[in-house]
Amino acid sequence: MASTPSVNKSPNFKELFWRFTLRHLQDEPARFILTIAGIALGIALMVAIQLSNEAALTSFHDSIDAMAGKANLSLSSTGNSFPESLLKDLADTRKQGELLPVVQGKMAPQDYPKEFLTVLGVDLFKDKEARDFQVLGVQDKLLTVQDLLRLLPQPDGVFLTQKYAKAHSILVGQKIRFIINDQIQTLTVNGLLGNSGIGQAMDGSLALMDIAAAQKVFNKIGKLDRLDWIIPQKADRETLESQLQKLYPTYKIERPSRRGEQVEKMLSAFKANLLALSLVSVLVGAFLVYNSMSIAVVRRVEEIGILRTLGITQKQIVRWMLAESFLLALVGVVLGVLLGKLMAYDVLKVIGKTIQNLYLPIPLEQRLPSLTHAVGWILFGVLIILAATIPPA
Amino acid sequence: MALLLDVKNLSKIYPAGSENVQAVKGVNFHVEEGQITSVMGPSGCGKSTLLHLLGGMQSPTAGEIWLSGKALHGQNDEALSQYRQSTIGFVFQFFHLLPHLDAVENTELPLLIQGLSASDARDKARDVLDRVGLGTKEKRRPSQLSGGEQQRVAIARALVHGPKLLLADEPTGNLDMATGKAILDLIRKVSNQQNCAVLMATHSREASEWGDMVIMMRDGQVHGIYPVRK
Incomplete structure (x- = not known):
């Protein structure tokens, strides 16, 4: 039976990653900026809507509870x-x-x-x-x-x-x-x-x-x-x-304690609509990542081919592309969360006004919950964005 | 000299619509350690496909490839990648240097892929660049080098990790005659220093007679193997 050729150490992935990704960053800043902006906007909208939803409901609940005593x-x-x-x-x-x-x-x-x-x-x-x-x-x-x-x-x-x-x-x-x-x-x-x-x-x-x-x-x-x-x-x-x-x-x-539950029931469809909208924004972000990585792969076909002749495996190429998109996603998500927190105040005003006009004529307290209320959705957004990298990679 | 490469009944068929194209048909030959062999034939005769098969870039449809007693045929992507990493060097007609890396960065790539630290890789790359006469131009990007200089960087990159076999696909095809001759002499000199065998595809008779052996190919088949008279 044929024996397998001898195996050396694994590549100096860190050195190669920084060398290639940073050089591309220098050569194509517009593509990176556009991708990060897309992710940031998607995440920001999701964070803003989640925080505003939470703030609006908490405020209505608190008012109802306080008035009922x-x-x-x-x-x-x-x-x-x-x-x-x-x-x-x-x-x-x-x-x-x-x-x-x-x-x-x-x-x-x-x-x-x-x-x-x-x-x-x-x-x-x-x-x-x-x-x-x-x-x-x-x-x-x-x-x-x-x-x-x-x-x-x-x-x-x-x-x-x-x-x-x-x-x-x-x-x-x-x-x-x-x-x-x-x-x-x-x-x-x-x-x-x-x-x-x-x-x-x-x-x-x-x-x-x-x-x-x-x-x-x-x-x-x-x-x-x-x-x-x-x-x-x-x-x-x-x-x-x-x-x-x-x-x-x-x-x-x-x-009176059931009034809060009734409010929540009444607002559930409204909340679901907003959630769907925020998911669309994340999907747009994911599409931008998919598009950006597809462009990156097409533009780097020759580079990937050369690296393959030098001994890089297909799996290592996929890892490299994933690491690059993870980096983009990380920067985009951090910016998106910060931007989302800022946007949330304005979104809360709009959501509050809509709820007041359509459902409950109760003033809304302009106080946002902490970001921990949006952590699950932020992770969900990151996973969607990473998943968008896999097909082109 | 010891046997390095043994090719037995090697074939490659590409599916092309309803018909199949047989690019390489039942090729047999062998190469000894340190030997310089030219694969000579017209365009489309299967020279490049043969080099891709020997480099593990493509898998043969049939036949066997043995290198230093180890089989390449039937290996997976991981094993073939590691084979290219440790045993093979490639030189191409159009150099295929990475445009955003400078000469020394291009040269050290195979070493980083092998897992060497950045500083060790840099030392070895500088040494090889010196040997191909480009020690003073290590910080230049490919666009700042002439065709001959770019091919020297490509040769340095192909040999920096000490391969046993250098596969060169029309290495002088994009160079003028004088530069081409200088490049061939450089390949001979550096490969001799490292006891590295060379298999060079060319359609030029003059270039083919620069080596020790010539394999004549036509329509995917070997039509003759003969030594070069010096």
Whole structure:
């Protein structure tokens, strides 16, 4: 049987790789730059969309959670107010837990007519058990119960968030003209909601009023928009939930925690569309790599042929091309991730506006999650780009 | 002299549409160590195909190739690549130097492919470039060298790793007569120094008579093997 020719050491791959790839980089900078730019844009778009999606959903979830607070059951009439007498009818349910009436409305400052604030009219003393908020007075001094008791009789008092007040240079005690139900009404800023709990909800576009004042300014005297319960015992809550469903079949009876799930369900198709778009951008990046490597192979046919006569194997040629594309992918991905993070702020605005217009009229917090939320997708992008190198190599 | 290369009933058939083209038909010959042999014949007679088969760049359809008692026929790409890396040197009509590398970088390529460190490869490449008379032009790229100088770099590259067999395909075909003669003399001198056998394909009678033996080829077949009278 024939013996195989003697085998030497493996090639000095590192030296050969740098020599060939760097020389080509010097000779054809445009091809390398175009390829890296293609990868970077593809990855950037994917990262930006992923981060924005995540940020939008987290922000909506946080707002819903903050506004619901500890309430674990609620009753509302779909889109309409209902008579206040219902509160009396259900007064017995206080045996199982807290019952909190809520009036809700929208208003916008006359100076910023497009900036709507969601107003919650609540029992300011009782409601602290459900929703987390701190009321601050002049120079951010925490208001005591006595302070609040003194302020409550004022029928035009409103509490704005610190974030909103700071952004619009509003001070405690200031009188502001608001557009409410197509009419101008002047309200007094009695205090500010600190940057915690409900004060962080809806990116600060929230106001709190005493329930009686809210009924008056929103022309809902004798009416309520929602009843919230805090029922500590799970069994009691479930019993009450089924009783309410039987007694008030036309009303919406739900657990506030499920609103987040509903939002997610509602937005899932929208998210899927964005994801598909970002994948298209990665595929474009992968196509650019495929094209670039195909051009490289065609342009280097003679070079590859010479190296083959000198003893390079086909596998080593493939390794070389893969290493080169990995280098391009690495540079492209790093740039893409950085660019994606920058783009994400603008994408978040666009996504937020679309979601607000089409699905939920809730302001969005402009805060992005960390890049770890996009790591899986970044790796996926790198793999697609590397896979695009194999056919030409 | 000891037997280096033994070729037995070597054939190569290329599929070309519905018909097959038989480029090499049942070729038999042998080459001894250090011997310079010319393969002489008109264009298209199968000289280049024969050199590609002997260099392991193509696989024969039939027949056997033995080099220093080791079989080349039926080997895979890995084994043939390692054979080219260690045992074979190639010189081409159009030089085939890499345009983006300078003379010394082109020369040291086979050594880097063999796995030598960059500094060892550079020392050996410089030594061989000196021997082909280009020691002062090692930093020049191929475009900055004349045809004869480029072929000298190609010879240096072909011999730098100490091959047993140099395959030269029309090495003077792209050079004027005086330069061509100088290149042939250089090949003889350097191959003699390294005891490297040479197999040179040429269609020129003058060039063919520069070696020790001539193999006459026509239509893919060997039509005669005779020694050159000095």
